[in-house]
Amino acid sequence: MSPFRIFLLSPAHCGGKRAQVLLNERATFPLAVRLRSTPGVTLGEAFSFLSGLYFRGKLTYAERFSRPPGGARGVQVITTDRGLLAGDARVDAAELRRFGTVDISQEHPGYRLPLERDVRLLEQLKDVEVILLGSVATGKYVDVLLDIMGDRLLFPTEFVGRGDMSRGALLLQAVRNDAELSYQPVAGAVRRGSRARRVSIQR
Template sequence: MTTSPDHQVFLLSPAFCGGRRAGYLLRPQSTMQLSIKLAAGALTLGEAFSFMSGLYFRGKLGYAKHFGRHDTPVQVITPTRGLMCPDATVSAALLREFAEVDVDGADVRYRAPLDRSIRSLATTLENSARVVLLGSIATGKYVDALSAVLGAQLHFPSAFVGRGDMSRGGLLLRCIASGVELEYRALVAQTIRHGTRPPKLAPIARTL
């Protein structure tokens, strides 16, 4: 089990906001409960992304809230607004804004707000703090911006390597149920970002 510092923050990769599930959420006059909350200005970023992404984001958010330790233990990477609290409310206009911008380090609309947010976060961290990315490290779309500011404080779950999104989400939900935190590694230049696919997760036992 990971020995956790007193100060631990999780950064969650975003949901894809241009897919079919986003369309359901944004459909005019929709009677879906989440759409009604969105129209009323009461839908949170965490709720919106959990619906759009399903198991993976729901697992990330639940895990981060369970194991995070900081005044703001969970922050979500967004396509245009840098880091946001998952409890922040969102509008339909903001979700459409997210859908228009690719999460690509070459796009200043994504990168500039993220850089500002990371620098702001860094000023609140103790020297012993650990920042854990719950997202892909296979490319530089998150890692490049984060590591440039956070350096050796940036970590990732070693069990994520080789897993797809659904497997990661299932793994995180199992950790919440068991109360056992994953092991983390510092994300440095020598880090192996790709690996062989691990065995499938064992089914969760269901009680009758």
């Protein structure tokens, strides 16, 4: 086991109905008002609103179990055009809107190049495991990360066969129980499977 561990969180969808609610200039709930003001809101707050249980579970779990080396951030969020950002990085309404216009695809240089740049910095760190908390069933994250991180890119074994809500509940349950999940390398793994046992959702 490596002494250090960094988590990469997949992003929330910034182009859906919840994004429209948050970005509505007439919205009066506190998060929307702060998003339109300086200095904005944290990326974690915005994505937790947009993705609900799933992102909240990823963020809470990563904050609990990350073990970064000195000077590194233990929780980093994949973005559509800014590479990796800390969960407490500040974003405003204009940036969130822009996130929603960029295609998450290895073929899109606006997404791929900033992500490759930041992942190469992680690859240079010694004795660090990198855990992806996000979908491994498709290549939109894995194809970029795996080319650089190789066998050091891991994911929770229990993610296979679960949807987003089930994964979020699983992560929050692990934090409540103070029981870290097991991981396996993405390279060579079975990334799709039969539906896993349901986890009760506690909000």
